[in-house]
Amino acid sequence: xxSISLKINGQAVTVDDxxxxxxxxxxxxxxxxxxxxxxxxxxxxxxxxxxxxxGVPMRSCVxxxxxxxxxxxxxxxxxxxxxxxxxxxxxxxxxxxxxGYCQGGQILTASxxxxxxxxxxxxxxxxxxxxxxxxxxxxxxxxxxIKLAARYSAxxxxxx
Amino acid sequence: xxxxxxxxxxxxxxxxxxxxxxxxxxxxxCGRFDTEQADExxxxxxxxxxxxxIDPDGKITIVSKNPEGGQGVKTAFPMVVAECLNVxxxxxxxxxxxxxxxxxxxxxxxxxxxPDGWDDLRVAGTAASYLLIAAAAEEWGVAPEDCRAxxxxxVHEASGRSARYGSLLQTAAGLPVPDVEDLxxxxxxxxxxxxxxxxxxxxxxxxxTGQPLFGCDTRLDGMLYAVFEKCPVFEGKVRDANVEEVGxxxxxxxxxxxxxxxxxxxxxxxxAIVAGTWWEANSARKRLRVNWDTSHxxxxxxxxxxxxxxRGQTGEVLRSDGDVDExxxxxxxxxxxxxxxxxxxxxxMEPQNCTAHYRESGQLELWAPTQNPKSGRQLISKTLGIxxxxxxxxxxxxxxxxxxxLRSEFMAEAAWIAREIRQPVQxxxxxxxxxxxxxxxxxxxxxxxxxxxxDGRMIAFDHHFIxxxxxxxxxxxADLSPRHYPAGLVPHFRLRQSLIGTNVPTGPWRSPGHSAYxxxxxxxxxxxxxxxxxxxxxxxLDLLSRSYGETQLDRQRASDVLELAAAKAGWGQRQLGAxxxxxxxxxFDHGGYVAHVAEVVADGSSIKVEKVxxxxxxxxVINLSGAKxxxxxxxxxxxxxxxxxxxxxxxxxxxSNFNDYELLRIGQAPEIECHFIQSxxxxxxxxxxxxxxxxPAITNAIFAATGTRIRELxxxxxxxxx
Numbered sequence: 001x002x003s004i005s006l007k008i009n010g011q012a013v014t015v016d017d018x019x020x021x022x023x024x025x026x027x028x029x030x031x032x033x034x035x036x037x038x039x040x041x042x043x044x045x046x047x048x049x050x051x052x053x054x055g056v057p058m059r060s061c062v063x064x065x066x067x068x069x070x071x072x073x074x075x076x077x078x079x080x081x082x083x084x085x086x087x088x089x090x091x092x093x094x095x096x097x098x099x100g101y102c103q104g105g106q107i108l109t110a111s112x113x114x115x116x117x118x119x120x121x122x123x124x125x126x127x128x129x130x131x132x133x134x135x136x137x138x139x140x141x142x143x144x145x146i147k148l149a150a151r152y153s154a155x156x157x158x159x160x
Numbered sequence: 161x162x163x164x165x166x167x168x169x170x171x172x173x174x175x176x177x178x179x180x181x182x183x184x185x186x187x188x189x190c191g192r193f194d195t196e197q198a199d200e201x202x203x204x205x206x207x208x209x210x211x212x213x214i215d216p217d218g219k220i221t222i223v224s225k226n227p228e229g230g231q232g233v234k235t236a237f238p239m240v241v242a243e244c245l246n247v248x249x250x251x252x253x254x255x256x257x258x259x260x261x262x263x264x265x266x267x268x269x270x271x272x273x274x275p276d277g278w279d280d281l282r283v284a285g286t287a288a289s290y291l292l293i294a295a296a297a298e299e300w301g302v303a304p305e306d307c308r309a310x311x312x313x314x315v316h317e318a319s320g321r322s323a324r325y326g327s328l329l330q331t332a333a334g335l336p337v338p339d340v341e342d343l344x345x346x347x348x349x350x351x352x353x354x355x356x357x358x359x360x361x362x363x364x365x366x367x368x369t370g371q372p373l374f375g376c377d378t379r380l381d382g383m384l385y386a387v388f389e390k391c392p393v394f395e396g397k398v399r400d401a402n403v404e405e406v407g408x409x410x411x412x413x414x415x416x417x418x419x420x421x422x423x424x425x426x427x428x429x430x431x432a433i434v435a436g437t438w439w440e441a442n443s444a445r446k447r448l449r450v451n452w453d454t455s456h457x458x459x460x461x462x463x464x465x466x467x468x469x470x471r472g473q474t475g476e477v478l479r480s481d482g483d484v485d486e487x488x489x490x491x492x493x494x495x496x497x498x499x500x501x502x503x504x505x506x507x508x509m510e511p512q513n514c515t516a517h518y519r520e521s522g523q524l525e526l527w528a529p530t531q532n533p534k535s536g537r538q539l540i541s542k543t544l545g546i547x548x549x550x551x552x553x554x555x556x557x558x559x560x561x562x563x564x565x566l567r568s569e570f571m572a573e574a575a576w577i578a579r580e581i582r583q584p585v586q587x588x589x590x591x592x593x594x595x596x597x598x599x600x601x602x603x604x605x606x607x608x609x610x611x612x613x614x615d616g617r618m619i620a621f622d623h624h625f626i627x628x629x630x631x632x633x634x635x636x637x638a639d640l641s642p643r644h645y646p647a648g649l650v651p652h653f654r655l656r657q658s659l660i661g662t663n664v665p666t667g668p669w670r671s672p673g674h675s676a677y678x679x680x681x682x683x684x685x686x687x688x689x690x691x692x693x694x695x696x697x698x699x700x701l702d703l704l705s706r707s708y709g710e711t712q713l714d715r716q717r718a719s720d721v722l723e724l725a726a727a728k729a730g731w732g733q734r735q736l737g738a739x740x741x742x743x744x745x746x747x748f749d750h751g752g753y754v755a756h757v758a759e760v761v762a763d764g765s766s767i768k769v770e771k772v773x774x775x776x777x778x779x780x781v782i783n784l785s786g787a788k789x790x791x792x793x794x795x796x797x798x799x800x801x802x803x804x805x806x807x808x809x810x811x812x813x814x815x816s817n818f819n820d821y822e823l824l825r826i827g828q829a830p831e832i833e834c835h836f837i838q839s840x841x842x843x844x845x846x847x848x849x850x851x852x853x854x855x856p857a858i859t860n861a862i863f864a865a866t867g868t869r870i871r872e873l874x875x876x877x878x879x880x881x882x
Contacts, residue, residue, distance in 0.1 A: 001410070019410065019440060026439035030385060035377040036370020038559075039438075040509050041591045045818045048509060076370030088368040095360040095785040098793055099230030100367035101374060101509040101559030126827035133818060135509045135560050136230050137796025138789070139829035 004066050008034070009078025018065055025049045027065035028075060036076040036104050040133075047132030050105035051075050057109045057131075076104035079111060086156070087111045090149035098136035105132045110146050119150055175340060176287050180333035184216045188291070190284035191264065210263070210277075212241055212284050214292075218312050218326040220245065220252045225263040226273050227531050228256070228363070229558030229565070230793075231847040232786030233273045235362045237281055239783055243354045244285025244346055246309040247325070254362045259533040259553035268531040268558070269566050269668065271750035271845025274782065278843055282345040290338050295331035296323050349780045349838040356838065358785040363557060375529030375556040378515040380584040384413055385438035387445055388573050388587060390430040392596055393811040394663050396454040397429035406433060406448050411440030414581050415448075418573075424665060425599070427543045427572040434581055438588050456663040456811035460502075463808075466660045467500075467605045467626050475624055475658035476632060479642035481708065482652035484611075487620035491611030495691045498607045499680035501873040502805035503600040505813075506669060507821060510559020511594040512570040515586040516578035524551045524578065528571050529558040536568035540575045551575075562797075563637075563668035567599050592816040599667025600806055600813075602628045602638040606680040611652070616692030618703060620652040625677075628666065629659040635666045640677055641712075645748055646685075648711035649703050664808060670797065671848035674749040675855070679802075679873070682745035682856030687869065696860065697726050697744050713748040717777050717837075721755040722746050724775035724835055729757035739763065741864025745856035752849030753777040753837075756795065756857035758830070762865040766881050769799055769830040769858055776850060779843040781836050790846040792832045798854030800824035803882050805874045828882055 003016045006027070015031045028034040028051075037060055040048035044059040051060045052074040079085050083092070087110050097103045106129065113120055113128040120128065125146050134142070177189040189211045213221040222241050228234040238254045257263055265276060289309050296314035297304040300321055307316045315322045349356055366373050391397065398417050407415035412435045420429035431450055435441035488494060515527040524546055530536050533553045541548045558565060574587040589597075604627040611620030627638040634640075634657075642655050669675065689699030700722055704715045722744070726732070729742060736742065739762045746755040757773045772795045781787045800823050807814045815821040859870040862880060870878040 019437075019443070021443070022437070022439045026437055030437035030439065033379050034370075035372050035374075035379065038374075038510070039376065039588070040511065041818045043591075043817055043819060046509070076368075079369075081369055083365050083369050091368050092360050092364045095358070095364070095789065097230070097361060097364060097367045098232075098789055099509065099558060099560045100361075100363065103367050104370050107368065129826045133509070133823050133825065135507060135562075135797075135823060136789075137793040137800070137824070137829065139796060139824075139826040140792050140832050141789075142826060 002066065004069055006065070006068055006073060007071065008032070008073045009075060015065065020064070020066055022065050023061050024051065024063045024065045024068055024073070025060040028060065034075055034077055038101055038104060040102070047105045047109065048102045050108050050132060052108050052112055055112060055115060057112050074108070076108060079108065085111065086149040086152035087114065087145070089152060090145040093148060094141045094145040096138050096141040096145050098138055102132060102134045106134065106142055110142070110149065113146065114150055114153060118153060120146060176283065176337050178291065178333060178337050180329065184329060186214045186329040186333055188212045188284055188288040190280045190287065210241070210280060210284055212245065212288055214288065214325055214329060216326045216329060218251055218324050220247050221255055222252060223255050223257045225257045225266050227266065227268040227533065227555050227558055229268055229529070229531060229561035231268060231273070231561070232361065232783060232789060233268065235359060236274065236782045236786050237277055238362070239354055239359060240278070240281035241285040243352055244282045245289050247312040249354055249359065251312055256555060258555060259537060266533055268561055269563065271752070271848045274843050274845045275751060283340055283343060286343045286345055287338055290343060291332040291335055292325050292328050294335050295328040298335070299323070299328070299331055348840045352780070356781050356784055359783050360785060373557045374510055374559050375515065375527060376510060376513045376586070376588055378527040378556065378586060380515065380517060383515070383584040383586055384434050384436060384581065385441050386432055386434045386577050386585050386587045387438070387441045387590070388430050388432050388577070389445055389448055389450065390428055390593070390597055391452045391454060393452065393454040394456055394458070394665060395424065396452045398431060399451040399453045401431050401448060401450040403431060406444050409444040409447060411435040411437060412444045415444070416580060418576055421543060425567055426539055426569055427576055428569065432577045432580070434577065434585060442590065454811060458663050458811050459809050460807040463603070463660055463662070470626050470658040470660070471607060473658060475656035477654060478657050479647060479653065479655045484620050484622045484652045484654040487652035488609060488611040488622065491620060492614045493612040493691065495610045495612070495688045496608065497684050497687050497871060498605065499683060499871050500603070500605050501676050501679065502603045502807065503664065504669065504801050504804055505595055505598040505600055505806050505815070505821065506562045506564035507595070507823060508560035508562060508564055511591055512589040513587055514571045514574035515584065516574040517584040518575070518578040518582060522546065522550055524575055525554070526552070526571060526575065527554045527556050529556050529565060530568060530571060531558065531561045531563070531565040532568060535566070536571040539568045539572050543572045544575055544579060562670045563672065564598065566668055591818070595816045595821060596813045599636065599665045601669030601676060602635055602666045604638065604676060606677065608684045610684070610688045612688070612692050616694050618650055618688055621646060621650040622654045624656045624658065626658045626660065628662045630661045632659070634659065635662065637666045637668050637672045639673055643712050645711070645713055646681070646703060648707050648709050651708045663811065671749055671851050674747060674848070674852040675798070678747045678852035679855040679859065682747070682853060683859055683870070686743070686860045686863065695732065697722060697731055700744070700746060713753070717753045718746060718748060720837055721753045721775040721777050724837060725755040725757045725773050728775065728833060728835055729759065729773040731757060739865060741861045741866070743857045743860025743862065743864055745853040745860060747849070747853040749852055750848045751778070751844030752846060754850045754853050756853050758857040758861040760858065760861040760865050762862070765879055767862055767865070769882070771831045771833065772854065772857065773833050774850065775835045775837065776846070777837040777839065778846050778849065779841040780838050782843060787836065787846055788834045791834045791850045794850035795832050795854045796824055796829050798851050799828070799830070799858060799882065802855050802858065803874050
């Protein structure tokens with residue numbers, strides 16, 4: 001058990017009494033009550049638990065929290081709490097969610113894609129989004145929403 | 161609700177209740193009068209199916225009574241009320257109801273939400289609008305017929321007067337409640353302005369910003385976290401376990417054996433471990449040593465041997481029309497084929513969980529992602545001996561249902577643990593728990609024989625269905641109705657059934673049965689059509705052109721969706737490359753008619769499903785977005801599931817996570833083009849009908865592209881890879 005400092009959604013937070021092997025996912029959910037990051041497989045294959053670490057999508061269910069000191073961690077709560085991020089807006093416009101459980105991971109992965117590649121092709125999208133499962137089958141709309149988000153970003157003149 | 165005044169108007173069909181609250185809000189409830197309950201108890205026999213509240217500031221609140229798990233009911237139902245109430249959708253907000261008997265059926269299952277709710281939703285909205293128009297007319301001293309309502313405002317055009325709904329509430333509350341029979345309910349798609357449009361889900365803003373919404377998002381003061389270890393072998397029980405040792409591990413507050421009950425869908429024997437965080441509870445589990453008492457050894461290989469042995473037998477005849485043997489003897493051509501599909505799991509993205517708080521007063525409160533909260537409450541009441549009126553169930557959003565959460569054992573487990581430890585607790589299953597303790601969709605074998613006359617028409621159909629069950633009763637989720645298509649369309653028809661006993665838990669899985677056996681029928685009919693030298697579409701339409709006695713389906717609606725899907729796909733109109741194929745299939749279930757045409761391209765045994773053209777008739781479309789979402793989701797689900805199987809060895813499931821049960825990923829998902837035939841038939845639900853015909857449309861297309869007829873699923877068993 002130790003105490004660690006993390007930077008989450010732009011804020012420095014201290015997490016006490018954290019087991020050394022506790023993945024970031026459970027530090028977020030059970031220690032910090034940031035429940036937007038979801039547990040589904042626990043072995044890093046489904047992507048529901050995706051967070052951005054220094055802007056790169058990572059599986060929080062397999063990354064020890066203590067290894068995250070000094071990193072900039074963005075969870076779905078922190079992307080844009082008002083829901084005005086181009087990806088969030090596009091996701092609503094295309095009404096992507098069905099059950100919605102995986103969508104935090106989808107949105108963060110999509111936002112990282114657009115940061116790297118502002119105008120992705122279908123192949124770019126399929127490749128970047130391959131790691132995030134959706135049991136409801138919203139893939140068709142995810143492709144459309146990413147293209148719409150790319151347009152929103154281009155129109156606003158900034159990156160995503 | 162705190163009504164100052166309440167009046168009712170009883171009707172044989174449904175009735176209305178109008179109240180004015182202390183806040184000045186007008187509440188219109190719609191429901192039924194339960195005469196049975198009235199005879200038995202002195203309580204209020206009123207069963208409200210919904211409430212609509214109009215606040216003085218014009219805000220409209222609609223209570224959504226059913227569980228929401230992605231099927232879109234929480235958006236679609238309020239849309240119907242808003243349409244009939246003539247208000248602007250942006251003024252409407254939706255509240256999730258808890259489990260409350262006054263709401264009647266609160267279940268997400270059987271695609272029944274929409275057909276059950278259609279009348280009440282329209283009655284409530286229309287009645288409220290009627291009262292507000294009447295209120296304005298009275299205030300202005302004009303005839304109600306000369307006024308009209310729109311966008312939350314009543315207008316009297318002749319005088320140019322208008323009034324917002326919010327200003328009319330007190331007057332409306334004093335007026336006689338209209339007779340339900342007198343209300344003019346909108347029913348035709350051309351009458352709608354909001355219905356049939358594309359409306360994003362009402363929970364989107366919370367989903368997209370990661371706000372708490374799902375069962376596992378529940379957080380209570382002083383809450384602990386639990387895991388519950390059950391025997392990997394079905395029905396196994398704990399003999400003993402090292403719970404004292406486990407109880408001393410870091411973070412662990414409790415570790416104890418739960419004896420469980422003999423109810424196979426209820427609380428089973430296992431070991432509960434509770435800790436300050438879920439990670440600590442689950443980590444402690446690795447040190448848990450349980451001595452299990454097991455007696456079952458079901459295996460997939462043994463099932464296959466038993467099925468093979470049953471093949472030559474007649475089985476129980478479930479239906480026999482005409483004389484199948486004679487007709488087959490006289491047929492010009494006989495086509496025979498056999499199909500097999502495996503057990504599959506539900507694999508909801510949100511593994512089963514439930515949060516429970518047992519209070520010293522003896523009351524129990526739960527937060528559950530459940531498709532059937534009432535059955536959960538009944539199970540808990542029976543298992544824990546707590547009266548149902550002492551159990552309060554909050555319905556959270558559900559991270560995927562697909563029929564799995566019609567079962568409630570996870571609620572009973574959480575309730576039991578909560579009462580043992582006397583602290584709020586969240587039980588969270590692992591993915592492995594979820595995969596190994598599912599209620600699987602049962603596998604089956606179908607042996608078909610069709611007899612054709614000299615014109616290539618199917619005059620005889622003999623079907624031997626080998627599935628799971630005992631003593632003439634199939635296990636849950638395995639039944640096949642003898643009334644179903646193509647019964648009544650073939651003059652000589654016989655359905656025979658043989659059963660294999662099993663201890664594998666089974667249950668409803670999205671469009672129970674249909675999603676499985678439709679594939680066999682629609683694949684076989686492709687074989688029959690091609691053997692007769694006929695076009696698969698033309699063969700199906702011809703089959704629908706005659707009937708021999710009663711059929712469950714409307715043959716015209718069935719033909720219409722087939723023709724529409726075919727037309728949109730350019731069936732018979734396009735030159736396709738040698739590596740490309742189209743496949744068509746149709747099905748009718750849960751009141752919905754759906755046909756799909758799939759287009760695939762093959763690279764050897766590797767298949768890409770490029771596009772699916774879909775035609776659906778479910779009556780009027782309520783939310784175009786929700787409707788398309790269900791069609792798109794069903795197509796992806798069908799393709800994903802056709803690639804999967806759950807197998808059993810020594811009485812346990814072999815698959816345990818998404819690395820050995822690999823759901824479809826985005827790169828494998830087709831483009832999907834949805835078309836709807838909108839009619840004024842009463843609407844039916846759409847969570848299930850599109851899935852069944854999607855699988856055979858795809859496999860028929862694979863045949864067209866490759867010449868490989870897929871007679872066994874998953875695809876890999878037939879040498880095909882997606």
